[in-house]
Amino acid sequence: MSSPLTVVLVLCGIVLQLLFIKAEHEEKYVFADILKGSASLAFVLIGLIGYQTGINSASFSSKILIGLVFGMIGDILLNLRFVFAKIGQKIFLAGIAAFLTGHILYLVALIPYGAHLLLSVIVGALLAAALLAYIFKTMDVKMAFKVFGIVYLGAVIIMTCIAIDSALTYRTVSSTIYAIGAVLFTASDIVLIFNTFSGVTKFSLRITNLLLYYLGQLLIAFSLFFAR
Numbered sequence: 659m660s661s662p663l664t665v666v667l668v669l670c671g672i673v674l675q676l677l678f679i680k681a682e683h684e685e686k687y688v689f690a691d692i693l694k695g696s697a698s699l700a701f702v703l704i705g706l707i708g709y710q711t712g713i714n715s716a717s718f719s720s721k722i723l724i725g726l727v728f729g730m731i732g733d734i735l736l737n738l739r740f741v742f743a744k745i746g747q748k749i750f751l752a753g754i755a756a757f758l759t760g761h762i763l764y765l766v767a768l769i770p771y772g773a774h775l776l777l778s779v780i781v782g783a784l785l786a787a788a789l790l791a792y793i794f795k796t797m798d799v800k801m802a803f804k805v806f807g808i809v810y811l812g813a814v815i816i817m818t819c820i821a822i823d824s825a826l827t828y829r830t831v832s833s834t835i836y837a838i839g840a841v842l843f844t845a846s847d848i849v850l851i852f853n854t855f856s857g858v859t860k861f862s863l864r865i866t867n868l869l870l871y872y873l874g875q876l877l878i879a880f881s882l883f884f885a886r
Contacts, residue, residue: 661707661711663707664704664707664880664883667700667701667703667704667707668700668704668876668880670700671697671700671701671704671872671876672697672872672876674693674694674696674697674700675693675694675697675868675869675872677693678690678693678694678697678868679864679865679868679869681693682694682737682740682864683861683864685740687737687740687741688741690737690740691734691737691738691740691741694733694734694737695730695733695734697733697872698729698730698733698734698875699730701726701729701730701872701875701876701878701879702723702726702727702729702730702879704876704879704880705722705723705726705878705879705882706723707883708879708880708881708882708883708885709722709723709882711883712882712883712884712885717767718767718770718771718885719882719885721763721764721766721767722763722764722767722878722879722881722882722885723882724760724763725759725760725761725763725764725767725878726760726875726878726879727760728756728757728759728760728763729756729757729760729875731753731756732753732754732756732757732760733753734753735749735750735752735753735756736749736750736753736754738753739753751806754806754810755806757810758806758809758810758813761810761813761814761817762813764817764840764878765813765816765817765820768817768820768821768824769820771820771824771828771833772820772823772824773823773824773827773828774823774827775820775823777823778816778819778820778822778823779816779819779820781819782812782815782816782817782818782819782820783812783815783816785815785819786808786811786812786814786815786816789811789815789848790807790808790811793807793851793855796856797855797856797857798855798857799855807851810847811847811851814843814844814847815844817840818837818840818841818843818844821833821836821837821840821841822837822840822841824836824837825837830884831884832881832882832883832884832885833881835877835880835881835884836877836878836881836885838877839873839874839875839876839877839878839880839881840874840878841874842870842871842873842874842877843870843871843874843875843878844874845870845874846866846867846868846869846870846871846874847871849863849866849867849870850867850871853867
């Protein structure tokens with residue numbers, strides 16, 4: 659169950675995320691990265707509280723918690739690319755690698771709860787392939803990003819399909835909260851890709867990307883309070 663500390667962390671995290679968006683838009687990149695890291699720490703702490711106090715499966719919750727930590731690392735790295743612009747691409751790819759590690763942990767944690775695992779994997783792979791084919795056809799994406807994109811989006815979308823399957827099958831509070839969080843996370847990544855590689859970067863899409871992402875991570879962290 660939630661606690662006053664959890665509520666404070668949620669509110670502080672959202673405020674920090676909003677302040678980060680403002681600071682990044684104003685190109686105050688060092689301050690923005692501090693704010694982003696602090697906001698990410700909030701969802702890690704929420705996950706930790708859920709892990710320690712929730713009715714949870716230790717195997718499931720520990721993997722999700724470590725995945726949240728890698729999400730925080732990814733957040734910090736993705737925004738450091740603006741601080742160290744000369745090696746920005748390498749830092750960006752390192753950040754994506756951190757997110758990929760987190761998603762693999764999410765995926766491994768979910769697999770035992772996939773009631774229709776093979777179907778979920780097939781559907782997820784087909785959706786990822788269709789999206790990637792459209793991206794590669796319509797956008798100018800460098801080879802390094804293509805390689806990471808295939809693996810990363812594949813893992814993210816398959817994970818989300820398994821989460822939705824689990825929610826529809828078991829209909830528990832935890833699986834439902836987690837599935838909503840996974841959908842928001844996937845939607846944020848899709849918005850990020852189109853805003854980054856379409857050739858026209860819009861601040862409104864950046865706000866959408868960042869808010870969807872943060873709400874997604876908060877929900878994934880909060881699902882640990884009810885995980886069984």
